[in-house]
Amino acid sequence: MLGYAFMGKAHSNAFRKLAYMTWPPPLVPKLELIAGRNEDAVREAAERYGYERWTTDWHDIVGDPAIGLFDNGGPNIVHAEPTILAAQAGKHVVCEKPLGRDAEESHRIWQEVAATGVKHLCAFNYRFVPAVRLARELIEAGELGEIRHFRGRYLQDWGDDPSLDTWRFHADEAGSGALGDLGAHVVDLSRYLVGEIASVSALVKTFLPGRAVDDAIEAAVEFENGAIGTLESTRLALGRRNAFQWEINGSTGSLAFDMERLNELQVFKADGDRARGFKTVLVSEANHPFWEFWWPPGHIIGWGDTFVNELHHLLAAIVGEHDVGPHGATFEDGYRAAEVCDAIVRSAQSGRREQISYR
């Protein structure tokens, strides 16, 4: 594990928890080594999460033959090199999103890692929200018909503080602001649920004086299958704490979702029923995705539990039960999301609709 802060906590918890919640687990994770810059902090993290050892030099992970899986939960600036070297050392790799700080770097990570043959997962964990997977299954089963609209927005408000000064506000370390942090999630789920994006017509904006990265992006988007919609992300939507909201309209039904109520999916079917309306589905039934791991119906799971679903999926891929994709985001998915994010920046600068193309 690289990183011991927000994502380090989320991933470490997931590794420990999946060992008994997903029973029997595909593999039982052993937490070998955790790396981080601050010695006191990484030592404490090792003790806290139960890692055997700790280091302040991530190269130790790369060179350690006891390690089979490298999980990169560090800042964006340390996504590329450690991940590539770990893969080249034969370790399977997980990397937090965004994969790289731009499409160029993301492409390089993907290419170099893919060449090694290891399993790779870009940690777009929201694919592993049960309601999101159910949405995907309903769409694949044709219950929405032809998709016409996707409108996705990821709204947070913690960015409204001029004194904030973490790596997330440094352009070189983060690559971008709300775009890569939140917008990449919207791009990824739109691709997962609707399909490839064909073009974007976008705006990128920094509201707070002196801030080096974007606070918000807005885009009108076209999909390759003809659907159209919007894609937004902002860290300045006061009152919205983690509101990743999306709605999909098809020719025979619609779906809507809000991450602040991540256990619920709104489902509309044009089935001619006189009692017509969106159904609030509490996604917690025995026959709902991932729910064999959890609790009786109605006993909801939390945000942290999506990582349990995700890393279980990866372990199952490692032992050959399935591929990482299409349900997990591979590094190719990480790269593709980055191309869309770059196109959003280009469109904002050029004032033109930008087509998405891939290297």
Add this chain to the structure above:
Amino acid sequence: MLGYAFMGKAHSNAFRKLAYMTWPPPLVPKLELIAGRNEDAVREAAERYGYERWTTDWHDIVGDPAIGLFDNGGPNIVHAEPTILAAQAGKHVVCEKPLGRDAEESHRIWQEVAATGVKHLCAFNYRFVPAVRLARELIEAGELGEIRHFRGRYLQDWGDDPSLDTWRFHADEAGSGALGDLGAHVVDLSRYLVGEIASVSALVKTFLPGRAVDDAIEAAVEFENGAIGTLESTRLALGRRNAFQWEINGSTGSLAFDMERLNELQVFKADGDRARGFKTVLVSEANHPFWEFWWPPGHIIGWGDTFVNELHHLLAAIVGEHDVGPHGATFEDGYRAAEVCDAIVRSAQSGRREQISYR
């Protein structure tokens, strides 16, 4: 009154109802004459709504000295000529939205009518939803601080029927589809609540084969005051019947609204309260806008009642209590909305961000 169908019913009801609900009314409307193409239908409408007389030739209204106010609730194609002639005959005029079928026609209507000196109202009735007026008052009072985001979408689904063949689907009669019908409302409220739009980056789409007008539009927008957001309208969002939803985020608060629950306003204030969240305000208090006309708190009003508020406002303007604007939409507002709508079409065609400019 010109027109006896949907808008004819809505406006006639409002004229009759305001006479006793808004007490004392600024003027007591007398329903003199109603015009429409179909003789049987217009005769029945006259009887139904209590018009003194009826005609199949709208010129009769123009030439009638007994008429002081002309209300044009007809199809878009008959907005221009009757409205202009009525104004030139000295009658105050109400015209349904969109004012004209494009900016050019809208500009002409505005200019010609303004030159006569009569009062003119473009019937963007949603300005007269109490929750919308309350939103405006909160914004004017500075409770949201600097506005950063507006995201507005008007979602309906009745357009999902290939057999539909009213004037609303004929390009010459309607001008446009979801754009002028629904998008114009979004443009108008965004202008009313946030301010003038500076640019649009847009898509316009027709999904149903053979349909002559657009089914949906999507746009990323910038406002002159620096706010950014999205603007959408569609008649193909299955399950959404009249979902004109918008959200506004400012530097000290946020507001959200859905026309399907038009009596409610969601209000967030960044006031440091530990119990932090959006408040669901049932806009029905004695100290809420328009509520002196209605019922005790919590006894909600309906969609049709917004026209009562609107036409009361116009009558009060006619007797000099206030101007039509800024709370009512004047024909200038109707024209300005049309410029934005035209820019959306241009942007969709050019693939470029289009700046809004006015003639």
Add this chain to the structure above:
Amino acid sequence: MLGYAFMGKAHSNAFRKLAYMTWPPPLVPKLELIAGRNEDAVREAAERYGYERWTTDWHDIVGDPAIGLFDNGGPNIVHAEPTILAAQAGKHVVCEKPLGRDAEESHRIWQEVAATGVKHLCAFNYRFVPAVRLARELIEAGELGEIRHFRGRYLQDWGDDPSLDTWRFHADEAGSGALGDLGAHVVDLSRYLVGEIASVSALVKTFLPGRAVDDAIEAAVEFENGAIGTLESTRLALGRRNAFQWEINGSTGSLAFDMERLNELQVFKADGDRARGFKTVLVSEANHPFWEFWWPPGHIIGWGDTFVNELHHLLAAIVGEHDVGPHGATFEDGYRAAEVCDAIVRSAQSGRREQISYR
């Protein structure tokens, strides 16, 4: 019309509005005469609502041969005598709820009026909310199976003001407080939707010092068909303005409702669908109850419009299209609700479960 305040306004509006909203109306109401105690107020009400004449002596209505329908919207203390005399003079009668101030008086009103053969409607207007009628139709069609639970509560908060001193707080004029004002509505809808109540185990409470009537009631109830549940009303539920909420659970489905969102019905069906949940039905479709009078789908109606539906129903009954019951509440229904209310008081006093029996 007797009464020109809250209910006078609601009923007068309905009579005027139904003449053109329900087209063609069964009868075209002519507003002949309005009575009230305060001469200035009743004169103004006559002018406002368009009554031909006014009087300060309600006996004038009884004796007036031009009047075919007497609508009693006065305080509870004047429900009995004017209504009975009007019926005995051959006029059809509407009387606001509660019918009398207790079961004894209600029974007398019913018996005396029924003996005359005129049509009688006790104005439990919430039966005429489209969502409530739809609920009844779904239950009658067997979609909920056997009913097991009803939990109904009518919550308001305007009573939380010690300075209030209208007739509603005088025991002799009102009969009771939240019980007859709000609780009677809960009783009536429970009877309309579930069936006759067999017993109540209840509490009655006055919170504000010096108040002469109850502020709140609570009851556990059994229905004759075996369903059980609760029945509550209070004027002291801060934040609830007009929250008449109920939920019904049956062996194959459930329904839920809140008057503050009176256009919506929550519908659950145990149909084995994997997407399982309550559907939010916006009751505004062409095939929904009463909706032929109103607007396109999603264009909601208001609280005042329920009276249009109600009085249209009565006029249709007068011309013989149907009986007042079972969809309208007759005076027998008014009386039966009063028996349940009286049993609630008895149970609160006796500390015993009280069986409901009828005279």
Add this chain to the structure above:
Amino acid sequence: MLGYAFMGKAHSNAFRKLAYMTWPPPLVPKLELIAGRNEDAVREAAERYGYERWTTDWHDIVGDPAIGLFDNGGPNIVHAEPTILAAQAGKHVVCEKPLGRDAEESHRIWQEVAATGVKHLCAFNYRFVPAVRLARELIEAGELGEIRHFRGRYLQDWGDDPSLDTWRFHADEAGSGALGDLGAHVVDLSRYLVGEIASVSALVKTFLPGRAVDDAIEAAVEFENGAIGTLESTRLALGRRNAFQWEINGSTGSLAFDMERLNELQVFKADGDRARGFKTVLVSEANHPFWEFWWPPGHIIGWGDTFVNELHHLLAAIVGEHDVGPHGATFEDGYRAAEVCDAIVRSAQSGRREQISYR
């Protein structure tokens, strides 16, 4: 640990998870020994959750000097003896709710355990939902003023299956049905949030033929402080999966809650603000209860996480940071809830309002 099924999973997860989520933990739990009737199942549970050893005879736990804390997650019939013996052997004890199968047994457990001086917690885990604790804090701070109403209902629907035959449907093993399983939770939170219950007027009902325990209970309740309300539980409310809903109205504010959205608290304050309404508080702020253990704001927790909060509380009590009560439910609380449950049964049988008294 006694029990490896539903509660065994919930508690074992909590012990493992609190070791790193609540950092530093008061004590680091070591999972020594798990007991259960089925040898294969208990062996697998030991392996799954990481217990050092397993046994099919719970007496082994009692006699094991390595064990400092005994957690009884078994069926109600094995609550008394093992818990008492463990306490008498000097082990701290946790026991699932209901404490005993009736007040008599609950009282005995409490008395015998209290006599030993060990710490005892009755696992009413819903006290450890952050929104519930926040509610308690708001009430204690006087933000609701004098409490007037509590209406609580715990609605599930899994009981609607005649073929179910677990210990939960055997009267001797469970004691009661929806009453002890769900109703006890309602009683406990009502006591925690409002205060002691003075009397109940109740109904108890079994709907399914042949079922040996109750399916539902309904009660009108009085509190010692003068508040009144209702208390309900049922396993037959179709569509409600885990809907433990309650609302509290005070003289200056109100609160409302639904366990299916356990991260949210509805808060109303009568503060004279023109924007008046219930606030939807997403209870996930740094200054909200328990939130120092979890994630950034808006990243919600799940039902299982409430046990982490609960068992952390117990460990902190064991090391002397605070007492188990008043925030944790002691065995005295478990007993008191049982007295109320017994009174509900008595009232249902006697048809009388039953006063609550304690042994």
